[in-house]
Amino acid sequence: MLKVCIIGSGYVGLVSGVCFADFGVDVTCVDKDSAVIETLNSGEVPIYEPGLKELLLKNSAEGRLKFTTDIAAAIKEAQIVFIAVGTPEKSDGSVDLSFVEAVTTTIAENLNGYKVIATKSTVPVGTGRSIEKMIRDKARADAEFDVVSNPEFLREGSAVEDFMRPNRVILGAETQKAIEILKELYSPLYLIETPFVVTDIETAELIKYASNAFLATKISFINEMAELCERSGANVHTVAKAMGLDKRIGSKFLHPGPGFGGSCFPKDTAALVKIAEGFDYDLKIVKAAMDVNSSRIIRSIEKIKEVTGGELKGKTIAVLGLTFKPNTDDVRESPAIKIVNALLNEGAVVKAFDPVGMENAKRDIIGEVTYSSDVYSAIDKSDVLVLCTEWNQFRRLDLEKVKELMVEPNMVDLRNIYKPEKMKAMGFNYISVGR
Ligand code: UDX
DSSP: OOEEEEEOOSHHHHHHHHHHHHTTOEEEEEOSOHHHHHHHHTTOOSSOOTTHHHHHHHHHHTTOEEEESOHHHHHHHOSEEEEOOOOOBOTTSOBOOHHHHHHHHHHHHTOOSOEEEEEOSOOOTTHHHHHHHHHHHHSOTTOOEEEEEOOOOOOTTSHHHHHHSOSOEEEEOSOHHHHHHHHHHTGGGGGGTOOEEEEOHHHHHHHHHHHHHHHHHHHHHHHHHHHHHHHHTOOHHHHHHHHHTSTTTOSTTOOOSSOOOSSSHHHHHHHHHHHHHHTTOOOHHHHHHHHHHHHHHHHHHHHHHHHHTTOOTTOEEEEEOOSSSSSOOOOTTOHHHHHHHHHHHTTOEEEEEOSSOHHHHHHHOOSOEEEOSSHHHHHTTOSEEEEOSOOGGGTTOOHHHHHHHSSSOEEEETTOOSOHHHHHHTTOEEEOSOO
């Protein structure tokens, strides 16, 4: 049976490890953080990801999934070693590869026979090549290995589904041996006819960045169209729907809002611009997508000011949703958090509610916020209600009750959850995006 070792039991590593085990191979997930490994060994999952815990418990019980801090032993036992450690953003937008480099050294020291060493972490073009060189320099002269790039495209909140039913699998590899081993690992996906793109390492590394940057650009594009719709009286949803009916464009990722957030798009767009700079190229479109995205926060604040008549100081603002999107507890780069911080900065009083993101939000919010125990206590006695994240439970608010609870029925719906005509008919002073 294939033996796989995943180094780094964070988001990407853990989801990949658990899902590979479910493919029927032996998986050891490694992390240097013993608290994380203890949690995983007790059957708990340190991240919020629907479906992950059930799969973890099932595969642990069936003996295919282990968690350990003993990296050397895990590498020695495995035929495939995945690098899935963090690649944080440096202050200039470039990628910090120190964790990848440290792990590479450990792999080199523990090579005891042929292994495929695959990067799952999102790494700049050329990293696979330098990993190869580092191992060549540090390992025994007769060490046999291949370096492969196998990027992931997991969305938070649907990561298990994305892993089990991917649109495509990317294998950037140089030798037939490595390709065959990885194809065997992914063989359960043949049954559902998943397309495999087999290419060189550099191309695979770039596919990941190009895909994320393109999706981010799509979002910024529709956000600019929303601006134009607001100024011209057109409706952005109809524009997006009609655009999406053209199969060359596609309907996904054309939903306007307060901009993209999360752990991937902001970081990967910034990194791609830096990577291109390194190759002496100015990536104009991706830069524009980033610029448009930051302007969404300023624009959202303007909208809130529009309903209060320009003043925010002393106004009570109810903010619903703090995570960067629904079905996650992740608040990294969340537009909602940036909006809350901007509101506090302008002297507003903020009452916030999020179904799962409040604990994480507390770390990133600068200033005093009242964290409410439910939607309606957040709304109670507020001057403006701002909908920042489209959690399902915000889609069916008792609008009569909302109106009664508020000082003034002002709503800024940054996710276009409600219908403008209905809201106006109910007496709300309602603003949304691009309608
Ligand atoms: C993303 C990619 O989808 C995934 O393939 C990649 O590997 C990791 O990054 P994720 O960050 O989990 O996944 O979130 P995603 O669902 O893609 O949304 C990203 C952001 O874009 C969110 O803030 C979301 O609100 C925003 N978004 C998305 C829009 O504003 N409009 C859209 O139409 C789609």
